[in-house]
Amino acid sequence: MHDSLIDVATKMGEGNPGALTVICQIINNGARIDPDSALGGLGAVLSLDTHGIYGSRIWMLYKDVCGGNLPLMLAALRAVQLGYVPENVLNHAIDNRGAGLDLGEIKTRVAERLPGFSFNGGDNEDEKEAPQNPPAPGPQAGDDTPGQEEGSEPEGV
Numbered sequence: 001m002h003d004s005l006i007d008v009a010t011k012m013g014e015g016n017p018g019a020l021t022v023i024c025q026i027i028n029n030g031a032r033i034d035p036d037s038a039l040g041g042l043g044a045v046l047s048l049d050t051h052g053i054y055g056s057r058i059w060m061l062y063k064d065v066c067g068g069n070l071p072l073m074l075a076a077l078r079a080v081q082l083g084y085v086p087e088n089v090l091n092h093a094i095d096n097r098g099a100g101l102d103l104g105e106i107k108t109r110v111a112e113r114l115p116g117f118s119f120n121g122g123d124n125e126d127e128k129e130a131p132q133n134p135p136a137p138g139p140q141a142g143d144d145t146p147g148q149e150e151g152s153e154p155e156g157v
Contacts, residue, residue, distance in 0.1 A: 005042075012048060014055030022062045023048075025070050033071050034078065035116045047077040051087055057094050065098040071119045072103055075110040078117070084109050 003011070005027060013020035023045060030041025037043035048058060066072040079085040085106065093101035110117055 008045065012045065012054050013058065016055045016059055018059035018063065019055050019057075022058050022070075022073075026074070029070060030074060033074050033118050034114070035118075036114050044074050044077050047081060051077075051080065051090065053091075053094065060097075061090075061094050065093050065101060066103065071117075072107065075106050075117065075119070076101065076103065078110050078114065079106045082110070082113060 009020055009023040009027070013023055026044045027041040030037065030044050034044070039046065048054070053061060061076070062068060062070070062073050066076060076085070076090060080087055080090050085101065089100055093099060107119060111119070
């Protein structure tokens, strides 16, 4: 591979200025937000590539799913990497304005697993609360709960 970071950002952004801005924010701030990432901000960019998230979908993950909160976006990518959220649930959330993705739970689990992860650094909008995305039809984290029949509510809900 002979691509520079600029080449990578340009290709992944697919001409979408919002996506390019987010990729640049990840490269510039990723290591400060997620110091446990072996590749700094590049690790999160590679995660986007691994999950087939390009162009406008990068912007949609950042803005529509994570409310313009870069640390939450990086936490969502880490949650997939750590096995807390299936990849199809993340992709469903991107395509459905965040539906089915519990960002509060992601924030809690990533913070427990990666104590150095900073939800207070990276961009100007990082003090926002996690958006409350409503559950939606389609795949959701935890759908494979044993003993629960499809369509039935879990006890205590």
